């Protein structure tokens with residue numbers, strides 16, 4: 001697999017004992033828009049900052065586009081990073097941001113920058129501090145895109161935006177990926193937004209990747225089974241239990257399987273991406289010895 005980010009037992013510790021990320025191993029493939037999701041404190045921001053070269057690992061290793069993150073000007077130019085909360089300089093105008101971008105980035109696409117600025121109503125003379133949250137996010141994305149990176153890393157870019165601004169942001173990102181071939185890694189808690197743009201999903205919980213795969217494949221292989229109460233030990237071996245809940249009479253399982261489910265006792269329903277993510281975040285497999293802690297490719 002051609003990867004854009006490869007981490008092996010990657011760890012970041014603050015102080016003497018506070019691990020923000022520990023033993024994280026993940027392969028993020030090239031040519032995708034990758035959604036990185038997980039609960040608060042899972043280590044998403046830490047992983048993205050390590051990938052962007054904003055943090056140094058305490059242990060383990062990480063390579064980005066085949067090399068150490070941010071170790072040369074050439075490598076820096078290949079990776080764009082938009083940190084949380086649309087980081088812009090509040091005292092600088094939109095035009096000054098674009099000039100700064102042009103000066104700092106060897107592959108700067110001035111046409112793309114000014115076209116996007118005009119499209120999103122980013123008046124050149126306006127100071128960034130006076131833009132709306134949505135416009136600030138668009139400015140930060142514009143700076144990231146106009147750099148023309150091979151990999152663009154976005155850490156919760158839409159967290160503070162209203163639904164309309166979020167949709168515009170995601171649409172802008174989709175258009176850009178359709179127009180220029182580059183990889184994107186995007187963290188967000190808003191899975192419904194990710195569903196629109198991402199074709200690859202990574203679920204990170206407590207520094208561990210619980211599931212990683214192409215969205216289409218994940219959706220085709222995860223199912224919700226509802227039927228008369230059944231012990232997990234009586235499920236076929238090929239059905240990996242992701243989460244389970246039971247009442248006195250009924251069992252509901254989310255399972256992962258490559259095989260079709262023919263058991264007439266079950267009502268089988270497909271999962272949306274949000275349900276799939278929730279199943280991994282809410283894993284209560286009720287004593288199933290086949291609890292899926294191992295990541296399947």
Ligand SMILES: Nc1ncnc2c1ncn2[C@@H]1O[C@H](COP(=O)(O)OP(=O)(O)OP(=O)(O)O)[C@@H](O)[C@H]1O
Nearest residue numbers: 014018019020021039040041042043044045046047
């Ligand atoms: N500078 C820091 N000093 C100490 N601990 C930190 C620091 N940055 C992060 N942490 C801790 O590391 C853990 C992982 O944080 P991180 O921000 O990477 O998680 P996250 O998955 O991005 O969370 P969220 O979804 O809330 O943004 C958390 O427990 C956090 O408190």
